[in-house]
Amino acid sequence: MQGTDPTTSPHAPVRYALTGARGGFARTLLAQTLRIERLRPTVLCDLDTAGTVALCEELGYAPEDLRVCSTPDELAALEPGRIAVTDDAGLLAQEGYDVLVEATGSPAAGTAAARTAIETGRHVVMVSKEVASVAGTALADLAREHGVVYTPGMGDQPANLIEWYERALTLGLDVVAIGKSGEYDLVFDPETGRVRQLDREIDAPELADLLSLGTDVPATLAARARAVAGLDRSAAADYCEMGVVADHTGLTSDVEGLHYPVARTAELADVYSLAEDGGILNRSGVVDVFSVLRLPEEASFAGGVFVIVRTGDPVTWELLAQKGHVTSRSGRYACLYLPYHLMGVETPLSLLDAVDRHRAAGTRRPAPHAILAGRAQGPLAAGTRLDMGGHHHDVTGVAPVLLDPAQAPDDVAPLYLAAHTTLGRDVPEGALVRLGDLADPDETLMDVWHHARLRASDRNN
Known part of the structure; x- marks a missing residue:
């Protein structure tokens, strides 16, 4: 077993390997690592080794610390403290590190890299949701057999939502639904009648009369969906992330295509009420994704996560509503949310948890629930x-x-x-x-x- 023993001093360096090291997520992690003395990248794996070296130098890594390696002998000859850069994931079995961060986005390559890490005694922080959607259950079971941690990485919505959901359960809250916002908000400008989604804009003047839910929530949501029909709001990544969350929580989708309501943050407790209470849900215990509708001056949900709960004592929740918390107009539901996901900026939490505490995100053993x-x-x-x-x-x-x-x-x-x-x-x-x-x-x-x-x-x- 080549990884760090879980009883290692919390002051010992945590060495990590990173696959998909040239990608956007990898950049955020490598940038953050420079700020955390205990975290040290040991081997960076990507098909674009020159681009990986250039990225690291741009971030501030010393050029003399970066070594492109293509053979086991070159890896073995690396001086302590240097960082190996390779395009051969097979070399991951040779290098000394404690935890693999898998971020290739390639189902086959990512599964192979994670298997290699686990079978050689390393923890795995899984960022590639594509890998997790196919191989997550098997990799988690393999990690259990080898006494190491397999976990989604904090900073991406699956881990953030799993942790947020379990916090709600720990507090004894009655969870109705959990989910996230789509990656890109729908920003409506009443002065122009146009709505912008990232770099696309369309005319949608009818949204001016649909900024409030009205008494018929499903009807308002349907009208909003028609108004923004020219924008592609759903994404395979959303489905993938909700599938990963389902496997870690046991909650499943209400409908196979997800609801994707166009909603403002303050409306979520009404929108995700049960249909019998005026909302869109057919049952409790579901995962879903919504499209954020906001005005230009309003803050973004930033791809954040939410939990919808049934309220208990009405006086308690009236007090919380007065303090600005999101509750439904009926008073029966509330929305608890985190309006952010910080990608690799947060992922160091998962690396340190795996090595120091032998802890994965959530307490449930992943199982195929979706x-x-x-x-x-x-x-x-x-x-x-x-x-x-x-x-x-x-x-x-x-x-x-x-x-x-x-x-x-x-x-x-x-x-x-x-x-x-x-x-x-x-x-x-x-x-x-x-x-x-x-x-x-x-x-x-x-x-x-x-x-x-x-x-x-x-x-x-």
Whole structure:
């Protein structure tokens, strides 16, 4: 076992390896690491080694500390305190480090890197939600066998939401729903009648009359959705993150396409009430995503997370409402939220927790409570390559859906197992992509997914 023993002094350095080291998340972690004396990157793995070196130098790492290594001998010859930069994830088994941060976003490569780390006694902080959606259950079970930690990373919404949910449970609160905002707000300017989402703008003057929920919440939400229909508000990344949260909490989606209401932050307790109380939920215990509607001068939700709870003592919650907390107009529901996710700026918390406290985000052992699958958006012909890498991790031609494992077909293909494969047969419009549709699935991903399905079967029997 090459990793740090969990009883190590909390003052000892924490050495980490980072895959996907040239990516946007990696930059935020590497930048923050410079501010934390105990955290030391030991090996940075990315196909773009020159770009990784340039990034580190831009952030302030000393050029003489960075060494590009392509063989085990070069890695072994590295002087203490130097940082190895490599494009070969196979070398991760050789280098000395305590915890792997997996951030490639590649289902196959990320699974292989995490397996290597766990089997050689290292903890794993999983940032690649694509990996977690297919292999998370198997990797968590493997980590349990090897006595190390497997955890989503703080700073991304899954870990933040899992922790926020468990805090609510610890307080004895009755949780109705949990979720997050979409990545990009809908910013409406009443003076121009236009709404902006990141770098896109459309005319939506009717939103001026829809800034309040009114008495019929579903009707107002439907009208808002029509007003912004020209903007693509859903993203595969959202579904993926909610699937990871489901596996760690046991809560599942209310509808397979998620609700995605267009809502203002102060409305969330009304929006996520049960339908019988005027809201949109068919039942309690769900995960969901909403699109933030705000005015230009209002603060963003910043991709933050929320928990909807039933209120208890009415006097207590009236007092809290007077202090500015978000409660429903009925007084029966309240929204507790964190309006931020800081990416790698927060992830050091997960690294230190794993090494110092042997602790993962949340207390539940991950289990397959949801399947992130895909439906064909149009007819897909045999020979079609299911490419990935477009807007927010979308798979070309396939719409993401979240399914209940107990109700899903046994041979349904996880979205990120299907990604990068070639279809061996035609898939009709609206049909789920099945494992049998894939001509060349990755064997490692098939193995870990088979493990997850067996766990789901055991849970349901």
